[in-house]
Amino acid sequence: MKRKSVAIVGASETTELGVIPHLSQMGLHADAALNAMADCGLSPKDIDGVATAGQSPTEIAWYLGITPTYVDGTSVGGCSFMLHVRHAAAAINEGLCNTVLITHGESGRSGIGRGGFGGGPSTLGGQFEAPYGIFGAPNTFTIPVLRYMKQYGVTEEQLAMVAVVQREWAGRNPRAAMRDPITVDDVLSSRLIAWPFHLLECCLVSDGGGALILTSAERAKDFPTKPVYILGTGESVETPMVSQMEDLTSSRAFKVSGKKAFDEAGISHKDVDHLMIYDAFAHLPLYGLEDLGFVGRGEAPAFIAEGNTRMGGKLPLNTNGGGLSYAHSGMYGMFALQESVRQMRGTAPAQVAGAKIAVSHGVGGMFGAAGTIIMSNEAP
Amino acid sequence: MCQVIFVADIRKPLPKATPETQEFWDGVKQGKFILQRCNDPKCAKVYFPPRPFCPVCASRSVSSFAGSGRGKLASYVINHRPAPGFDAPYGICIVDLDEGPRLMTSIVGVPQTPEALVLDMAVELAPTVASDEISLPTFRPVGA
Ligand SMILES: [Zn+2]
Numbered sequence: 001m002k003r004k005s006v007a008i009v010g011a012s013e014t015t016e017l018g019v020i021p022h023l024s025q026m027g028l029h030a031d032a033a034l035n036a037m038a039d040c041g042l043s044p045k046d047i048d049g050v051a052t053a054g055q056s057p058t059e060i061a062w063y064l065g066i067t068p069t070y071v072d073g074t075s076v077g078g079c080s081f082m083l084h085v086r087h088a089a090a091a092i093n094e095g096l097c098n099t100v101l102i103t104h105g106e107s108g109r110s111g112i113g114r115g116g117f118g119g120g121p122s123t124l125g126g127q128f129e130a131p132y133g134i135f136g137a138p139n140t141f142t143i144p145v146l147r148y149m150k151q152y153g154v155t156e157e158q159l160a161m162v163a164v165v166q167r168e169w170a171g172r173n174p175r176a177a178m179r180d181p182i183t184v185d186d187v188l189s190s191r192l193i194a195w196p197f198h199l200l201e202c203c204l205v206s207d208g209g210g211a212l213i214l215t216s217a218e219r220a221k222d223f224p225t226k227p228v229y230i231l232g233t234g235e236s237v238e239t240p241m242v243s244q245m246e247d248l249t250s251s252r253a254f255k256v257s258g259k260k261a262f263d264e265a266g267i268s269h270k271d272v273d274h275l276m277i278y279d280a281f282a283h284l285p286l287y288g289l290e291d292l293g294f295v296g297r298g299e300a301p302a303f304i305a306e307g308n309t310r311m312g313g314k315l316p317l318n319t320n321g322g323g324l325s326y327a328h329s330g331m332y333g334m335f336a337l338q339e340s341v342r343q344m345r346g347t348a349p350a351q352v353a354g355a356k357i358a359v360s361h362g363v364g365g366m367f368g369a370a371g372t373i374i375m376s377n378e379a380p
Numbered sequence: 381m382c383q384v385i386f387v388a389d390i391r392k393p394l395p396k397a398t399p400e401t402q403e404f405w406d407g408v409k410q411g412k413f414i415l416q417r418c419n420d421p422k423c424a425k426v427y428f429p430p431r432p433f434c435p436v437c438a439s440r441s442v443s444s445f446a447g448s449g450r451g452k453l454a455s456y457v458i459n460h461r462p463a464p465g466f467d468a469p470y471g472i473c474i475v476d477l478d479e480g481p482r483l484m485t486s487i488v489g490v491p492q493t494p495e496a497l498v499l500d501m502a503v504e505l506a507p508t509v510a511s512d513e514i515s516l517p518t519f520r521p522v523g524a
Contacts, residue, residue, distance in 0.1 A: 021399075022399045023399060023400070024398035024399065024400060026398075026400075027398070027399070027400055027431075027432070030431070030433065034433060034438060034440070037438065043437065043438050044435075044438050062435075063431065063435070064435070064438070065434075065435035065436055065438065112398055112399065113398045120396075121393060121394055121395055121396035122395070122396035122397070122398050124429060126393070126395060126396065127395035127396070127397070127398075127401060127429070128395070128429050128483060128484060129484045130393040130395070131392060131393055131394065131395055131510070131516050132472050132473070132484050132485060132486050132516075133392070133459060133462065133463045133466040133470055133472055133486070134463065134472055134484070135459070135461060135462065135463035135466075136461070138461060139457050139459040139461060139472055140472070142457050143455055143456060143457050143472060143473075143474060143484075144455050144474075145455070145457075146455045146456060146457070146499060147454055147455035147474075147499070150499050150500075191460075192458075192460045192469075193460055193461060194457035194458065194459045194460060194461070194472075195457060195458040195460070195469070195494065196457070197457065241484070242474075242484075243474050243482060243483055243484035244482065248454060248455050248474065
C-alpha cells in the first residue's frame with residue numbers, strides 16, 4: 001500500500017438517526033449509500049466495488065443496482081468497516097476496481113427487516129421466494145434451466161451427459177466418492193429431485209475441506225513445491241434471488257468475473273489447458289462454458305456431448321469428477337481450486353499432459369456470485 | 381381478475397412486509413399487482429420488488445401503479461423434495477410480467493405437470509389467501 005494513494009471522497013450517515021421505524025435494515029444501508037453518493041456526486045453506475053458486513057454484499061449491490069468487480073463481505077464484528085477500508089485501498093491499488101462503496105445499516109432498535117443472509121420472513125428472499133416452496137439449492141438453483149433448454153433446444157439427454165462425462169473423470173480419481181461408470185439412461189432413471197433434474201444431476205453431500213497458502217512469486221521460488229502462479233482473477237455478484245436474474249439463460253456474475261480474469265491474465269481461451277467449473281448441478285458447466293466465453297451461446301450441451309471435455313478432449317473439464325461425482329461439502333470452490341493446483345503441479349490422478357494454464361471458476365448462492373482464478377505453472 | 385381464491389396451508393412460510401413493501405402486499409390482498417416506476421422521463425424504469433428509489437438511476441422520485449397482473453411463464457422446476465407445509469410434486473415458477481419485471485410464484489388451479497405448465501403460456505394474477513395480513517401473488521393460466 002503506497003502512502004496517500006487512496007482517499008475517502010464521499011461520506012454520510014443515514015438521513016435520520018436514532019429511531020427509524022419506517023425503514024428496513026436494507027433500507028438503512030440504501031439510505032446511507034444514496035446520501036454518500038450524493039455527497040460526492042456519484043451514482044450507482046460509478047461504483048464498481050461493494051463492501052459490507054452483517055448483510056450480504058450481494059443484496060447491497062443488487063438493491064442499489066451496482067455491478068461490482070470487487071466484493072468484500074468480511075464480517076468480523078464492529079471493526080469490520082475499518083477492514084473494508086483497508087481491503088478497498090489494496091483493491092484500488094491493484095486495479096481490481098476503481099470506486100468502492102462500503103455500507104452499514106442496522107435496525108438495532110426497531111428490528112425491521114433484519115436477518116442478513118437469507119433468514120427471516122421480512123428479508124427479500126423471505127417475502128418474494130420462500131412462500132413458493134423453495135427448499136434448499138436443489139429446487140432453487142435449478143429453476144432457470146427450463147428456459148435455457150427451450151431457448152437452445154437442449155434435451156434432457158444432453159443435460160444428463162454432463163454427469164456421464166464427469167463420472168468418467170471420477171473413475172480416474174481414487175478419492176472420488178462415485179467412480180462406477182454411468183449412462184444417460186442411468187441418469188434419467190435415477191430419482192426425480194426437481195424436474196428436469198434427477199438425483200445423478202445433483203451434487204453429492206460430503207464432509208471435507210481444503211486450504212491454500214499463497215506468498216509472493218519472489219519467495220515462492222524458495223519453497224519445495226512447484227509454484228503455481230496467479231495469472232488473473234475476477235469476481236462479481238448479481239442477485240440474492242434466482243428469480244431476479246437478468247437473463248435466466250446466462251449468469252451476469254459469471255460473465256463479469258470471467259472477463260475480468262481473462263483480461264487480467266492477458267490470455268485467450270485457446271491458451272487454456274484445463275478448466276474447473278463449480279458444478280453443484282448439471283447445468284452449471286453449461287452456463288459456465290458459455291458465460292466464460294469458451295463456446296457460443298447455446299453451444300455448451302453439444303460441446304460436452306461431442307466429447308470435447310472428456311479425457312483426450314480439447315478442453316478437459318472438472319477432471320476430479322466435480323461436485324457431481326468427487327465431493328461436495330457445501331462450499332465446493334476450494335475443491336475446484338485444489339484440482340487446478342494439482343493439474344498445474346502435474347500431480348493430478350487424471351493428469352492433463354503438458355497443461356500450463358488452468359482456469360478455476362466458482363459460483364456462490366444460486367447464480368448470486370462468481371469468482372474466477374486463472375493459474376499458470378510457468379515462471380514469470 | 382381474482383374470482384377464484386386459493387387458500388394456502390398455514391404451515392407454509394409467510395412473508396412479513398416491511399415499510400417499503402407494505403403497499404405491495406396490501407395491493408395483492410385487493411387483487412392488484414403493484415409495480416413501481418421511475419419518475420425521471422429519461423429513465424422511466426419499471427421495477428420489482430418495491431423499493432423507494434430507482435435501481436437504474438438511483439432517483440428517489442418514483443411512483444407506484446397497479447400493473448396488468450398479466451405475464452408469461454418463464455421457467456420452473458417441479459419439486460419432488462417438499463418444503464414444510466407443501467405436498468410434492470409442485471411447481472416453483474418464474475413469471476415475466478408484461479411490464480418487464482419477473483418474480484418467483486406458483487401457478488395455481490392446474491396440475492403441476494410439464495404438460496399443464498407450458499413455457500411462455502399467458503398467466504394472470506390469482507392471489508392465494510395465506511393469512512389475514514398476507515395474500516400471495518400467485519398466477520393461473522389466462523382463461524382457466
Ligand atoms: Zn430511474
